[in-house]
Amino acid sequence: MTSSNKAAAHHAPDVKMYFIIFGALLVLTAATVLVSYLELPKMLGITIGLMIATVKASLVAAFFMHLKGERTLIYGFLGLTVFFMAVLFLLPITDAVETEKNRQPMAVGSVLPQAAGEAHHEEAATPAAHEAPAETKKPAKSKKPAGAKKSAH
Amino acid sequence: MTHHDSHHGHGPDDFISKYVFSVDHKVIGLQYLITSLLFLLFGFILIMVLRWQLAYPDQPIPFIGNLILGSTGGVVTPELYNQLGAMHGTIMIFLGVVPLGVAAFGNYVLPLQIGAPDMAFPRLNMMSYWIYLPGGLLMLSSFIMPGGAAQSGWTSYPPLSIINPGQTVWLLAMVLIITSSLLGSINFLVTTLNMRAEGMSLMRMPIFVWAQFVTAVLLLLAFPPLEAASILQLMDRVAGTSFYLPAGLVVNGEALKVSGGGQPLLWQHLFWFLAHPEVYVLILPAMGICAEIIANNTRKPLFGYKELVGSMMFIGGMSFVVWAHHMFLSGMSASLGNFFLVTTMIISVPSVAVLTCLVYSLKGGSIRFTTAMLFALAFLPMFGIGGLTGLPLGITVTDIYLHDTYYVIGHFHYVVVTGSIIALMAGVYHWFPKWFGRKMSEGLGKLHFWTTIVCMNGIFFPMFITGLAGQQRRLYDPTAQLHNLTTQPLNVVSSVFAWLLFLAQLPFIWNFFRSIWHGEKVGDNPWEATTLEWACPSPPPHGNFEKPPKVYRGPYEYNVGKKAAWVPQHVAEVKA
Amino acid sequence: MSATATQALGPSKTTTGIPNGKLGVWLFLTSEVMLFATLFTSYIVLRMSAPSWPRGWEELNVPLAALNTVILITSSVTVVLAYAAACERDKAKFNAYLWITILLACAFLVVKSFEYGHKFTHHHFPSTSIFFAVYFTTTGLHGLHVILGIAYFAWLSYWAKDNWDHELFVGRVEYGGLYWHFVDIVWIFLFPALYLL
Numbered sequence: 043m044t045s046s047n048k049a050a051a052h053h054a055p056d057v058k059m060y061f062i063i064f065g066a067l068l069v070l071t072a073a074t075v076l077v078s079y080l081e082l083p084k085m086l087g088i089t090i091g092l093m094i095a096t097v098k099a100s101l102v103a104a105f106f107m108h109l110k111g112e113r114t115l116i117y118g119f120l121g122l123t124v125f126f127m128a129v130l131f132l133l134p135i136t137d138a139v140e141t142e143k144n145r146q147p148m149a150v151g152s153v154l155p156q157a158a159g160e161a162h163h164e165e166a167a168t169p170a171a172h173e174a175p176a177e178t179k180k181p182a183k184s185k186k187p188a189g190a191k192k193s194a195h
Numbered sequence: 196m197t198h199h200d201s202h203h204g205h206g207p208d209d210f211i212s213k214y215v216f217s218v219d220h221k222v223i224g225l226q227y228l229i230t231s232l233l234f235l236l237f238g239f240i241l242i243m244v245l246r247w248q249l250a251y252p253d254q255p256i257p258f259i260g261n262l263i264l265g266s267t268g269g270v271v272t273p274e275l276y277n278q279l280g281a282m283h284g285t286i287m288i289f290l291g292v293v294p295l296g297v298a299a300f301g302n303y304v305l306p307l308q309i310g311a312p313d314m315a316f317p318r319l320n321m322m323s324y325w326i327y328l329p330g331g332l333l334m335l336s337s338f339i340m341p342g343g344a345a346q347s348g349w350t351s352y353p354p355l356s357i358i359n360p361g362q363t364v365w366l367l368a369m370v371l372i373i374t375s376s377l378l379g380s381i382n383f384l385v386t387t388l389n390m391r392a393e394g395m396s397l398m399r400m401p402i403f404v405w406a407q408f409v410t411a412v413l414l415l416l417a418f419p420p421l422e423a424a425s426i427l428q429l430m431d432r433v434a435g436t437s438f439y440l441p442a443g444l445v446v447n448g449e450a451l452k453v454s455g456g457g458q459p460l461l462w463q464h465l466f467w468f469l470a471h472p473e474v475y476v477l478i479l480p481a482m483g484i485c486a487e488i489i490a491n492n493t494r495k496p497l498f499g500y501k502e503l504v505g506s507m508m509f510i511g512g513m514s515f516v517v518w519a520h521h522m523f524l525s526g527m528s529a530s531l532g533n534f535f536l537v538t539t540m541i542i543s544v545p546s547v548a549v550l551t552c553l554v555y556s557l558k559g560g561s562i563r564f565t566t567a568m569l570f571a572l573a574f575l576p577m578f579g580i581g582g583l584t585g586l587p588l589g590i591t592v593t594d595i596y597l598h599d600t601y602y603v604i605g606h607f608h609y610v611v612v613t614g615s616i617i618a619l620m621a622g623v624y625h626w627f628p629k630w631f632g633r634k635m636s637e638g639l640g641k642l643h644f645w646t647t648i649v650c651m652n653g654i655f656f657p658m659f660i661t662g663l664a665g666q667q668r669r670l671y672d673p674t675a676q677l678h679n680l681t682t683q684p685l686n687v688v689s690s691v692f693a694w695l696l697f698l699a700q701l702p703f704i705w706n707f708f709r710s711i712w713h714g715e716k717v718g719d720n721p722w723e724a725t726t727l728e729w730a731c732p733s734p735p736p737h738g739n740f741e742k743p744p745k746v747y748r749g750p751y752e753y754n755v756g757k758k759a760a761w762v763p764q765h766v767a768e769v770k771a
Numbered sequence: 772m773s774a775t776a777t778q779a780l781g782p783s784k785t786t787t788g789i790p791n792g793k794l795g796v797w798l799f800l801t802s803e804v805m806l807f808a809t810l811f812t813s814y815i816v817l818r819m820s821a822p823s824w825p826r827g828w829e830e831l832n833v834p835l836a837a838l839n840t841v842i843l844i845t846s847s848v849t850v851v852l853a854y855a856a857a858c859e860r861d862k863a864k865f866n867a868y869l870w871i872t873i874l875l876a877c878a879f880l881v882v883k884s885f886e887y888g889h890k891f892t893h894h895h896f897p898s899t900s901i902f903f904a905v906y907f908t909t910t911g912l913h914g915l916h917v918i919l920g921i922a923y924f925a926w927l928s929y930w931a932k933d934n935w936d937h938e939l940f941v942g943r944v945e946y947g948g949l950y951w952h953f954v955d956i957v958w959i960f961l962f963p964a965l966y967l968l
Contacts, residue, residue, distance in 0.1 A: 055855035435898030456901030
């Protein structure tokens, strides 16, 4: 019996606070859905959405998971995890961004055997919506023969 | 209620609970020991077959060729070659060295060294083993499945790994193996933090425990990304998704009917995010084992205890930010390459620090050349070679030439084989008396040591030469590349030493099993060691210690001051 | 020491003072963070490298998912109220809140199955496009975690019958709650990431 009393004493659950946080979470959920209906531009939408989600997650973590007032060791492991998580996010994304910047359009037509003969007359196969690589400084939709894409840089 | 505080708790009675589904960390440790050694043997056999093909391309294997490869007349086909290569790597790393270094040694020795009666979660511990074994058997079973075993390298790069046979079973087995590892790492961390005997502060823990602790952190945080990445690859193979498959892929002249939009490089990032910390998982327990054996057999404290702890923690942290040095040639930008170059150079510093501390620990020591000590001593220069040869690989410009050559194979085998495996063998000789209450034969041990160390160097040193000469990895027939013809004799040398290395293990296998029943009997502490695992009977009973030990000093009080020649951690008063 | 004896170490008996189970669950959650972080990283990399990517609401049912978000958040509240009831030794309240939690979790899965069913009827499968591959895999893995949570709570309610006074009882309620809150947090990020962007 004693250790369960100790557990009770350790966290002394504050039921009133739980309901307050519940209310906050519902409000924030409504907010994030409403913001999405504004159909904001992507970057702004992502930032706001992430911010609201982070606040919600922090409330759950701090109050429902009793992180507020938890031992330093737990914070230590969580901090370490957040750091490695950030690394896991940042570096592959950086690579993807850099690779996109350096991407050369491919001549898809030349890859399939039956189309080999038409390869030289196919235009660059980049989808229209894709932005042109930064170096070429040409409008995205311009037609260029595949052979001329051997850019020197 | 079944729980109580007595350390002589009522152990299980029946055979199944005692030896099969045991929750005792010592039994589980031995289960891992035998299983991982068997997997190591299997992985070794695979490479011996592969090395025949490398030495004598397209020639049938003599004597046993028709027995093992009847359908091809004893010749290793390209498909089999790829399977042998992929499975050798996978088995050695995930089923061999890690379970041996972490689960076998860690499970048995760690609770004893901190004065604990068992692990924090004994039933979870039992589950870890019983998930590892089916995972391992599933992995092996892929050889007899249609299409054969995985054959896209242990690195399983897509798109090849998506279209090649054998990969699905590999992925499923990896999910099991990773789960086992995660459960184990949680157990190790909670045990180390929470179950230390009174007086066992963190800075009084043996270096072996610190090494296992950092290793467990790496396993905990680095393995899940590979688990997720494997699930994505499984989805690609089984559910027709295209996480790793770009649009426009053509296989055997036909366009691949997938939605496309995937990124092969995504797999590489996620795989190496695990696989780089994984190599530190391979080496840290080895360093820990050598630290224990060196301290014990120099009869003096280790040099730089705090520096060793700090270096291992620094290695652990840095290991998460160096992974793309395995991807220097994947087309990434120079700036990203530079980032990883810098972090890779930085991580070499604490590795050297650890080596330096261990080497300096010999200075002024009164060295006892037991078999364990011979192996531990050999670790030092061998790891030095392994580490040094990593530097040109970690530097982008030189890696352009060396990537995917035999130089890489030479480098990592020096670290893992002449490094980790040598240290693990040292650990077997060192802790065998604790496990079985008997010593292994020193004569056979020394024979084992000298033949092994010579053969290992004979296999891997030539690889630096063939690699620099331009021989590429994973080539079914090295002579197909004309520039390899000059160095082909070195491939024969490596192969011959590999087969001799196998023969060199026979005295060890004989010694190991014979000594379990007929070895020289020993008491609690045959090595006159100071750490807590030697403060209980050999082997320890259920619950380990008669009463919980109290710790009064650090782990390596050998010949400190003018007191007794050596003072165990748990002894209160010092007798002059 | 028997297996349960080593797990019976209460706060006063572990070197750090944190119960074994609590430390173990938090460490488990850190590994789960890395698991889901990998899925988010993959989503971001794939989306950034794609020539085009639909806005979430163009392909997915936002109202249903918003409902599911509310369901999951509510279940998070009820599970922590169950914990509070366990601390206060109120058996009736504990059972009530625990079962509401389980029912809400099942409701989440029911709504999810409607979503999935609707997609399948319209021939949207994981293999259809990279968008749906990401959608099905991330929500599927999350759903698997929900199922495991339900299993744990069902077991807990069964075990609680005879073990209300067990030394580890309150702890096990707390640890299940920690896991469940983590599952909730993942959805808190997943919902806007997939549906609202």
